[in-house]
Amino acid sequence: MPSLDRDTLTEIAEHALTRPADAYFWDDRLFTTHGAVLHWAERSDDLLEESNYLSALDRIRAAANAGRPDAEVSDEHVIDGSSRHFAFGSLRTIYVQVYEGGCPADCEGPGRFEHEDHCTQNENDRYCAMWCRVECDGECNGPRTFTPAFVEAAEIISGLQDYPFVDESDHSEREYERFQSNVNEALSDAQREYDYDSEQQTADIGQRAYEELGELYGQLADGAVDSDKVADFYREARDAYFSELANEHLNAPIEGQLALLAA
Template identity: 50%
Template structure:
């Protein structure tokens, strides 16, 4: 590895950390922790909505950055890996890996070698550059030519990823509207589940009756789901059962009254 003064490079620390290979997992892809660094994780089977929102938002942004200004190719396919791995502690772990630096050009002298961190460059007086690999240094040394280490530029995907990590260090939500939409959807799903559970006590209600009672309950602005709860974890199934039962009682009472007050066929309607 060529020694460079990289202290002034704000991306260097993030790049270095992202390329540290953890000891506790198996990897099937030799790009991981060599050219591609780990940026963000998400325990897919967990129910952490913020973690999911940040992961999906980051993935979209990093892919878009990789492809931006490159209409000819989907660079994100090579530069961004959305990996899913079994993990002993987390079950299923999704990880975004991002290629840290651009691919190095092949060595101009031997036309071999792809190690991005072992390249050198000799610059002619005219400004023309010759990039060559570690194995070809002897030829330049014998000629007494001096040359510099050459490290390829950071990829657009990695620059975006570093920006995202920096933002997350300061504030935990990448996209407020994505996060609150996911939270709202999870809340609605849990509430629906709780209603369906409450309906199981009334198995002889028809589908139409059950649906109409549920609509009354869900449109009740004095119910807990409108006054108190905002997140999935707020939903109390016992309260849902109790409030649903109340709406069911009034529904059937109204139905019975309507039936009693209905005109009877063949009889004149009382004036």
């Protein structure tokens, strides 16, 4: 059972279906039957926004398909749209079909919304069926209800008001993956300063530095790392590596030394 009451769902639905002024949309369903519920500016590098968008998309699609083993409806009820925005560049938006059942969406006769409310409350009322036939050339097919996909989307939107994560574990995984990628890139940059080291030496020093680089995780947002600190860690690991190598050579027995001692 949804935790949001019908009034709250209706308020969210009205907001989602409000069409932006002076905007062109490539699909007639947008802001007609399908409302916008979540956005993601793909090139913003905002990891929380990315995680929330993709996690929400998975949950909403799962809700759309739940209990329907013979047919997937997520492609009908859920649209993962993409558009260009002058400020954000590439902008992805989740559009969700808000209602199902009730009067046809193209009913435009006078009193349409009063009729839809009446139909919702009185699915077998003769007035409801008559209105649809006369004004919409169709029939009422039961009370108008919110789609499971929209209910899930509304739950997510409401939850984000109190807690910033749709799925905190997903965000943590993405953050750590980005951290590892950023560390590897910064480490490669640091290693280029010592291009006279052998490949084996570079690999050994890098492995040694990795033991300390984990300390940088979480110091900056979105898995970012301070490249200067990575360079410092690598330099310290390199100094320690060659110091140990030098000590091994200095303390190694000289050839023939043991024979002289035994003489």
